[in-house]
Amino acid sequence: MTTRGSRPQRTLARAAEVRGIGYLLxxxxxxxxxxxxxxxxxxxxxxxxxGRPSVPALARFVEPRERRTALRRGEAVVEMVEHILSALSGLRIDNCIVELDAPETPGMDGSALAFSRAIAGAGVVEQDRPRMVLVIDRPVSVRDGKATVAAYPGAPDRLVISYQLDYGDGSPIPSQSYFAEPSPGRYLEEVAPARTFLLAAEAEALRASGIGSRTSEADLLIFGPDGPIGNDLRFPDECARHKLLDVIGDLALLGMDLAGHVVAHRSGHALNVELARALLSVESEAQDDAAGPSTVIGPTCDPPAMDINSILRLMPHRYPFLLLDRVLSIDHGRSLRALKNVTCNEPFFQGHWPGRPVMPGVMILEAMAQAAGILISHRFDPARHLAMIASIDDVKLRRQVVPGDQLLLEIDRFRARSKMAEARGVARVDDQVAAEARLRFAVLPTEQVAA
Incomplete structure (x- = not known):
């Protein structure tokens, strides 16, 4: 991880106030x-x-809770901070005092809209200090069962977030995903209005335990067998949007901006906060030159042999069929290591399978073939030749690949002759082999392929 200054810090031009009822008490x-x-x-x-005790909104002050994020310092506890933090982060307010006269934030309509409108109405003042940004330069991933949230390298000056929601077959909340590169304007219009949600059985259980005594179906989304009860969706994918809203709020606990690509699959508050802590841990270790980070998955911060722009200049493939994000290392004429970040926005997940996204094995093999194609391009002029798959042998598919995974593609045993090339490919997720195969290519003149 690397940190650097970016845009000027921002605070409010004047105070703003919101009143409401807390969900919990x-x-x-x-x-x-x-x-x-x-x-x-x-x-x-x-x-x-x-004494008006205060609690900084930083990951080290998070206290474990079910279904929400809470902060504690000493005797001061603040419950359900995620929506306020999301609104502040989404509108890029870096410095703010948030004063409450109760132990919890108001629930409002279950979204961040009321907070966002109040903050936006107060106006913004730029300050004479740079905002620090944590630039993701290696993959960091945390997992809890089937839930994952991962941070991948991306553009050094912006954050992209994608969320895949999946409660399985038979749930009244359908599988859905949402992708955003949230600017303040887009956040206010497209993310802030998305409301929190739960199943009717969960709502009854919470009420039985004394939670939500003054909350009705009009105050959030409660799903029965036929959909929302006493309410209408603001967006078809409102639930995924709200989950992304939560990710923004929980990652605000970094205390700095984040640049890269965050991919979340079925994650909740606890896992989001765990990613924030993992990122801070890796950043601290990078600063101290420490070795062996336990939460890092994949390569360290050595510069890539080829970034995405270099790959695009060399390969003929384009979206949605380009399956390489970067090349880590090349031993010309011998071997190569490359990465493919698997996000919930891959087009093949729409049909394979709805509600149970699994990367097709043939797409893993295609990613291998594209990685081998990089090696072939160093042996044959890519402007004059095109490599076509001739055969794939000894195929073994050993592990499912799902959103949030990162494929490490290893190509070795490479050999090339006048019109042929072959190599062995292995695709790994973490330390597990996902697939392996032996690949053979026919290397043909471009005009012959075109004919």
Missing amino acids: GSDVTVRFSPAPADSGITFVRSDLP
Whole structure:
């Protein structure tokens, strides 16, 4: 990981206030957003407690909770901070004092819209200090059962997030995904309105335990067998959008901007926060020159042999069929290591299979073939030759590949002759072999293929 200064820090031009009812305790809550000095970050203040104790919005102050994110420092606890943090992060407010007169934030309509509108209405002031940005330069992934959330290298100046929601067959909440590169304007219009949701049975269980005593179906999305009860969806994929809203809020606990690509599959608050902690841990280890990070999956921060722009200049493939993101290393004429980040937005997941996304084995083999094609291009002029698959032998598919995985493609035993090339390919996820095969290519003159 690398950190650097980017845009100027931002705070509010004036104070703003939102009033509502807390979901957990049914408290009447007033939350007040106030400007804060540069480099102070986001701080929650409990004005209802003696001494007005404060809690910084940083990952190290997160206290474990079910279905929400809570912060604690000493006796000061603030529950359900994720929607407020999402609104501040989505609108790029870096320094703010968030004052509450209750132990929880107001639930409003289950979205971040009321907070976002209040913050946007207060206006923004740029400050004379740069905002630090954590640039993802190696893959970092955390997993809990079937849920994963991973951070991959991407553009060094922006964040892209994708979320795949999947509750399985028979759920009244259908499988869906959402992809966003959230700017303040897009966040306000497309992400902030998405509301929290739960199943009717879950709502009943929470009410039985004393939670949500002043909350009705009009205050969030409650799904029965036939869909939302007493409410209508704002977007067909509103549930996935809300999950992405939560990811933005939980990653705000980094205390800095993030640049790269975050891919979440069925993740919740605890796993999102675990990714934030993993990123901070890897960044700290990089600064201290420490070895052996336990949460890093894949290569270290050595520069790639080929980035995506270099690959595009060399390979004829384009979206949706280009299956390489970067080449890590090349031993010309012998071997190669490349990466394919598997996101929930791959077009083949729409049909393979709806609700149970699994990367088809033939696409893994195609990714191998494309990686081998890089080696072939160093033996034959790609402007004058085209490599076509002639045969694939000794194929073994050993592990399912799903959204959030990263394929490490290893090509070795490469040999090339006048019109033929062959190589062995292995695709790995973490330390597990996903697929392997022996590949043979016919290398033909371009004009012959075109004819």
